[in-house]
Amino acid sequence: MARGSVRNLVNLYSSKNNFSRVTSFLHSYRFLHNLHSSESRFYPSPRPQIAKPTQFMPSYFTQFSDFYIFPYFRVHPICTLSEDEKKEPTSNLSEKIESEFECSGDGFAERINELGNEDIGSEEQRLNFVQIANSDPVEIYKEIRDGVKSEKQSRADWDTLIEIFRSFSQSGWASNQALAVYIGASFFPTAVHEFRKFFFKKCKTDLVKYLVSLGPGDDAERFLFPIFVEFCIEEFPDEIKRFRKMVDSADLTRPHTWFPFARAMKRKIIYHCGPTNSGKTYNALQRFMEAKKGVYCSPLRLLAMEVFDKVNTLGVYCRLLTGQEKKDFPFSNHVACTVEMVSTDELYDVAVIDEIQMMADSARGYAWTRALLGLKADEIHLCGDPSVLNIVRKICSDTGDELVEQHYDRFKPLVIEAKTFLGDLKNVRPGDCVVAFSRREIFEVKLAIEKYTNHRCCVIYGALPPETRRQQATLFNDQDNEFDVLVASDAVGMGLNLNIRRVVFYNLSKYNGDKMVPVPASQVKQIAGRAGRRGSRYPDGLTTTLHLDDLEYLIECLKKPFDDVKKVGLFPFFEQVELFGAQLPNITFSQLLVKFGENCQLDGSYFLCQHQHVKKIANMLEKVQGLSLEDRFNFCFAPCNIRDPKAMYHLLRFASSYAQKLPVNIAMGMPKCSARSDSELLDLETRHQVLSMYLWLSNHFKEERFPYVKKAETMATNIAHLLGESLLKACWKPESRNPRKPKLQEEDGYQRPRSLVKLQEKKRHEKSLPEQRLEKVAA
Ligand SMILES: Nc1ncnc2c1ncn2[C@@H]1O[C@H](COP(=O)(O)OP(=O)(O)OP(=O)(O)O)[C@@H](O)[C@H]1O
Numbered sequence: 001m002a003r004g005s006v007r008n009l010v011n012l013y014s015s016k017n018n019f020s021r022v023t024s025f026l027h028s029y030r031f032l033h034n035l036h037s038s039e040s041r042f043y044p045s046p047r048p049q050i051a052k053p054t055q056f057m058p059s060y061f062t063q064f065s066d067f068y069i070f071p072y073f074r075v076h077p078i079c080t081l082s083e084d085e086k087k088e089p090t091s092n093l094s095e096k097i098e099s100e101f102e103c104s105g106d107g108f109a110e111r112i113n114e115l116g117n118e119d120i121g122s123e124e125q126r127l128n129f130v131q132i133a134n135s136d137p138v139e140i141y142k143e144i145r146d147g148v149k150s151e152k153q154s155r156a157d158w159d160t161l162i163e164i165f166r167s168f169s170q171s172g173w174a175s176n177q178a179l180a181v182y183i184g185a186s187f188f189p190t191a192v193h194e195f196r197k198f199f200f201k202k203c204k205t206d207l208v209k210y211l212v213s214l215g216p217g218d219d220a221e222r223f224l225f226p227i228f229v230e231f232c233i234e235e236f237p238d239e240i241k242r243f244r245k246m247v248d249s250a251d252l253t254r255p256h257t258w259f260p261f262a263r264a265m266k267r268k269i270i271y272h273c274g275p276t277n278s279g280k281t282y283n284a285l286q287r288f289m290e291a292k293k294g295v296y297c298s299p300l301r302l303l304a305m306e307v308f309d310k311v312n313t314l315g316v317y318c319r320l321l322t323g324q325e326k327k328d329f330p331f332s333n334h335v336a337c338t339v340e341m342v343s344t345d346e347l348y349d350v351a352v353i354d355e356i357q358m359m360a361d362s363a364r365g366y367a368w369t370r371a372l373l374g375l376k377a378d379e380i381h382l383c384g385d386p387s388v389l390n391i392v393r394k395i396c397s398d399t400g401d402e403l404v405e406q407h408y409d410r411f412k413p414l415v416i417e418a419k420t421f422l423g424d425l426k427n428v429r430p431g432d433c434v435v436a437f438s439r440r441e442i443f444e445v446k447l448a449i450e451k452y453t454n455h456r457c458c459v460i461y462g463a464l465p466p467e468t469r470r471q472q473a474t475l476f477n478d479q480d481n482e483f484d485v486l487v488a489s490d491a492v493g494m495g496l497n498l499n500i501r502r503v504v505f506y507n508l509s510k511y512n513g514d515k516m517v518p519v520p521a522s523q524v525k526q527i528a529g530r531a532g533r534r535g536s537r538y539p540d541g542l543t544t545t546l547h548l549d550d551l552e553y554l555i556e557c558l559k560k561p562f563d564d565v566k567k568v569g570l571f572p573f574f575e576q577v578e579l580f581g582a583q584l585p586n587i588t589f590s591q592l593l594v595k596f597g598e599n600c601q602l603d604g605s606y607f608l609c610q611h612q613h614v615k616k617i618a619n620m621l622e623k624v625q626g627l628s629l630e631d632r633f634n635f636c637f638a639p640c641n642i643r644d645p646k647a648m649y650h651l652l653r654f655a656s657s658y659a660q661k662l663p664v665n666i667a668m669g670m671p672k673c674s675a676r677s678d679s680e681l682l683d684l685e686t687r688h689q690v691l692s693m694y695l696w697l698s699n700h701f702k703e704e705r706f707p708y709v710k711k712a713e714t715m716a717t718n719i720a721h722l723l724g725e726s727l728l729k730a731c732w733k734p735e736s737r738n739p740r741k742p743k744l745q746e747e748d749g750y751q752r753p754r755s756l757v758k759l760q761e762k763k764r765h766e767k768s769l770p771e772q773r774l775e776k777v778a779a
């Protein structure tokens with residue numbers, strides 16, 4: 001508090017009329033200050049979380065011996081002034097108050113001045129108010145509790161009192177603070193309702209008058225809250241205990257302590273930090289291959305397959321493990337797996353975690369976090385951009401691991417080309433990769449290029465099986481054929497080594513499940529970085545946009561420094577959800593997940609990964625009887641496209657058979673030939689996804705319950721083959737998987753895509769467009 005403010009306060013304090021208002025203000029100010037300082041220490045994220053007072057405060061209550069509430073009210077009354085001092089404040093008072101309030105507050109002096117202008121009534125009342133404001137809330141509570149019937153109040157005072165309690169029951173502040181004493185948000189309104197009844201029944205006139213003088217709002221809330229806490233502790237011990245147990249079981253703080261074996265090791269973490277195409281993965285894989293026993297964790301099945309093939313070719317025997325496939329190699333000590341599948345039980349000499357920046361991914365981030373925290377390896381190589389470097393440093397200081405940083409530069413700078421496409425796909429050249437962000441656009445581009453030029457296009461997008469993507473990549477990389485252009489979605493963005501000369505962005509906006517949004521800069525960098533890989537036919541990379549309108553955004557993205565990620569993803573293990581669920585019988589699994597999300601506690605460096613996908617499947621499986629909680633949990637993580645009703649239907653069928661203890665069968669025919677239309681192509685994609693799901697389930701449940709694994713594998717291989725064949729001759733207009741959805745573009749012929757960036761950044765586009773130039777930017 002500034003010295004001037006204290007003087008002001010002392011002056012006000014000495015003026016009789018304002019004595020109690022100032023005291024009450026100090027009261028709430030001190031109270032706020034206490035709470036505020038605990039907030040900033042214990043609520044590191046903007047989202048209110050439940051403080052665990054055990055960690056920082058001495059115990060005070062005997063019945064709840066490990067938490068402590070509002071020490072100032074109990075230990076120091078707000079102003080420890082003698083009676084004489086109260087009557088005649090001296091200049092020493094300013095020092096006294098100042099030393100007690102070592103904080104400053106915005107608007108504090110203004111508030112004091114405001115108080116100075118308010119009149120609060122008779123001398124007797126003033127003294128009463130001072131006494132009440134200085135009283136210990138425990139005493140106030142006891143007085144109400146032990147009192148007889150409430151005294152008669154005026155109509156106006158009752159009305160104000162009702163307003164005060166209404167405002168208290170709706171106070172977000174009070175509801176949040178109540179969490180610290182284990183009054184849950186859902187129980188808070190009931191608790192306030194009971195508190196109100198209790199208060200109205202027995203309160204004394206002085207107290208009512210004092211509250212009325214404060215009026216509805218912050219001051220009254222701050223005054224009432226500690227009394228409310230006393231009431232709750234005495235009246236609702238069972239609710240408090242139950243909620244507390246629930247909160248403790250949703251404790252996701254200190255996740256590094258979940259892996260005691262990894263903590264017992266002294267691990268060496270090597271962070272290969274740099275932009276795309278700088279040799280990060282290459283160098284990490286060198287160590288992996290030299291090791292006696294190693295594991296490579298991949299962000300994609302396709303990349304795991306690539307490493308599996310590559311290291312086996314180089315004579316290092318390696319297994320493959322993804323959610324869908326297990327390929328053993330005799331005498332192998334090495335394994336290439338998808339990051340979700342990595343074992344934290346096995347001991348390794350060297351582990352590689354590729355694309356470590358994916359720790360910050362809103363849905364899958366938890367898998368990278370788990371691998372980093374839990375892998376039992378003497379040496380762990382992380383490959384990624386610098387965005388998570390700071391948080392990895394913090395994690396390593398928490399875990400006690402040694403961190404070595406190796407920084408890399410791009411082998412060759414990425415060059416931005418301007419004014420080469422001019423909105424016309426006819427300007428496509430061999431080695432171009434045209435990037436679009438929806439399946440529909442991908443086929444529109446392919447159709448247009450093949451119709452108006454002599455080029456043939458390969459396609460890569462998320463719904464294609466890895467085998468088909470790989471076949472398309474090989475076709476594109478191979479020079480001895482007419483397929484010299486690649487049309488791809490963002491699925492091309494990670495790790496794959498393709499012979500791309502130039503990445504051309506068809507547009508720079510994508511649908512985020514709700515609306516069209518600009519593609520984030522980090523993703524633009526990642527995708528553009530696919531051009532010009534070392535050792536490929538085109539070591540110098542180029543990138544551009546189809547439309548000049550988008551060029552400025554591309555330049556901006558590539559110039560932008562990497563984000564500094566502040567939080568990485570976490571998701572509870574099944575055991576944590578199970579423990580939490582035990583506190584909440586009679587709710588559905590999907591409700592349980594929602595409750596967990598609401599109540600879990602996280603450190604400031606972590607966020608809870610999104611689980612809409614999981615909740616949607618949980619909802620669908622709700623009616624299936626006979627599944628244990630663990631079965632439900634596992635079914636919910638099956639790789640199922642939740643927007644595809646056919647895939648969802650098959651998942652439901654698999655779960656129902658499993659629950660009835662029947663052998664789970666595929667019950668799906670095999671198409672005889674490749675697709676002749678887009679709807680047939682979509683059907684092939686869905687069938688492959690269903691088979692992939694079957695194989696995934698067979699690896700995550702008892703295999704004997706899924707007796708048709710061999711058949712599913714054969715069918716999946718054949719369908720991937722049919723998909724490849726279909727894509728070679730695909731020359732049809734794309735259809736939507738969901739026909740009811742409004743179409744983003746017109747059906748007839750090739751339409752110029754509308755640039756969302758253009759709309760969103762109209763202002764910027766009013767400026768003159770950049771001159772034709774070649775600009776070197778390190779991506
Ligand atoms: N020292 C090297 N000798 C030979 N080839 C190399 C060397 N370093 C990297 N390469 C090759 O350069 C290409 C790019 O390397 P790498 O895949 O390791 O890059 P990266 O930094 O991991 O890129 P991304 O971020 O896109 O995954 C690969 O084809 C790799 O084989």
Ligand SMILES: [Mg+2]
Pocket residue numbers: 280281282354383495
């Ligand atoms: Mg890499």
